[in-house]
Amino acid sequence: MPKRVLTGTVVSDKGDKTVVIRVERRVKHPLYGKIIKLSKKYHAHDAANEFRDGEIVRIEECAPISKLKTWTVLDRIGTAKAAVVEITEPEALAPDAPAEPAKPVEEKVEEKAEKKAEKKPAKKPAKKAKTKDVAEADA
Numbered sequence: 001m002p003k004r005v006l007t008g009t010v011v012s013d014k015g016d017k018t019v020v021i022r023v024e025r026r027v028k029h030p031l032y033g034k035i036i037k038l039s040k041k042y043h044a045h046d047a048a049n050e051f052r053d054g055e056i057v058r059i060e061e062c063a064p065i066s067k068l069k070t071w072t073v074l075d076r077i078g079t080a081k082a083a084v085v086e087i088t089e090p091e092a093l094a095p096d097a098p099a100e101p102a103k104p105v106e107e108k109v110e111e112k113a114e115k116k117a118e119k120k121p122a123k124k125p126a127k128k129a130k131t132k133d134v135a136e137a138d139a
Helices: 105-119 131-138
Strands: 005-012 018-028 035-045 056-061 069-078
Touching: 005 035, 005 069, 018 056, 018 069, 035 056
Parallel strands: 035 069
Antiparallel strands: 005 018, 005 056, 018 035, 056 069
């Protein structure tokens, strides 16, 4: 019987000589007919520890290597996607340009409070009860 070959994405490479691969498959829901993605994780043998998170690889079925590992990694199909990095310091982008000093948190909070005060109309002062009215109500 031929060995199964699957394609998936490396989810974890933390184990020694082991990678965890997520294989996704698309199936049609039996009742509603919507196409849904189902995924399953496989532990695969990576003898050289050469595969990293996010890479797309092919795995092949093999004889059991350990309790969970019954697959070996054949080859790399795609590389990992680059992670998005946000630069919080403007000096890193243009070191020649003078950068404005960052405002302390207290100033930012005060500015927000002032903006809220400008947006809301002033409330009418509540009427104060006169002492005569209070005395009559108590009696």
